[in-house]
Amino acid sequence: MTEQKIGIEVSRALAIAVKLANVDVVSAYPITPQTHIVEHLAELVANGELDAEYIPVESEHSAMSACLGSSAVGARTFTATAGQGLELMHEVLYVASSMRLPLVMAVANRALSAPLSIWGDHSDVMAVRDTGWIQIFAANGQETFDSVLCAFRIAEDQRVFLPVMVHLDGFHLTHMVEPICIPEQSKVDKFLPPYQYPLPLDPDKPVTMGAFAPPYVYTEAKKAQQVNLTAAKEVILQCWREFGSFFGRYYSSVEGYHCEKAKVLLLVMGSFSETAMSAIDTLRGEGKEVGLIKLRLWRPFPFDEIRRAVRDAEVLIILDRAISFGGPGGPVCSEIRAALCNEDKKPKVIGFVGGLGGRDISPDGFKEMINRGIEISQTGSEQEFEMFGVRE
């Protein structure tokens, strides 16, 4: 039997990926637009289809705290959240990464209050940017499914032992029905070896986790974490290569679409990159030398890959779906500007902030954004950023 391709809601497919990963513990608190993921997992556990503990909790702070405990005893652990829920977890996220606990979390990216918005953007992600987690963005349903399987393998690799967030756009991905290939259990089992933590909580061999570190050793602990997260990139790339040889779908940290000889590049993260592809097709049809870059790996940041990908372009247009108020605009744009600032050969970088709180950007919208970006680059009046699609 080859793998099955079925039409299924991305959230439900994600839950099936978690089931195929044979998790031991799921602890989560439901929040829109993540709800369908954990609902389906609860259903799978209740029906006896997934032999796991489902721990219902009273908040996201507790969900993440329960996950720390289960991961620390050596149980494969999964959770999911979105928006406000991710922010309520905030302080515990740092504990997961600095204690090197390889749990996996799906984040159904959502805007932050106020005003209240249940719809998608990347404000929640950017607020947890520096929590020390590996962060991967998925652009479609299949990528989401595959990223979850890879996330467990990456997180639990002996060279990594770090938590992984898989980001999927709220509603634009979570609630879409897409054709998704679901592999056989036996194949997933081969791809994903059992989880073995080197120093688990064990009454017969007691250890102290999360102890305090006086000033003489805290800096060393942070250095160890930084080295570890940076070095994880090679393992991530290796995992994606091996995933490709297992399942025939290949991923990379920075993916190009029609980038050959492109003078103008557009860079987008998440599901909007799929829409942007249509705009690139149209503009290419009109003879314009434009290309698209999808940034899949947000942490560890793929410095070399980004530099290589944009080196030959004249203009790089970056869309951020989050805003750093009073700051340099979008986090993605400001990080890429920083990554390029010492390069001899680099494009002009034009930043846009848009697609906030579930606002769509259509293929025509991306076309307009690219043309506006080119216009700004030609007038030489580039500022930190411009808000796209806002009514003045």
Next chain:
Amino acid sequence: MAKPEGEITWKDLEIGSIVTDPGSASQYQTGGWRTQRPVYDTDKCIKCGLCAIFCPDGCIGQNAEGYFEADLFYCKGCGICARECWTQAITMVEEEE
């Protein structure tokens, strides 16, 4: 940890800074935070041990004669023992004195 404080490098740390030696917090000298230390008047002390019960650091024990005394390696000089002592046998004095 086998190495002295100032020589531990980031490579020496266990994964996630896990401490594999249980109870090693006892090696951490908290007495260095102290600005005042307790002094005892054994004429007033009735050996009731209330100071030891109230000590938030758990650093008060009985000496060979049965009198209660703080272990100055840990005592942070908070003065709770002096505040709680029924017979006012404990006085906090400045460390410089």
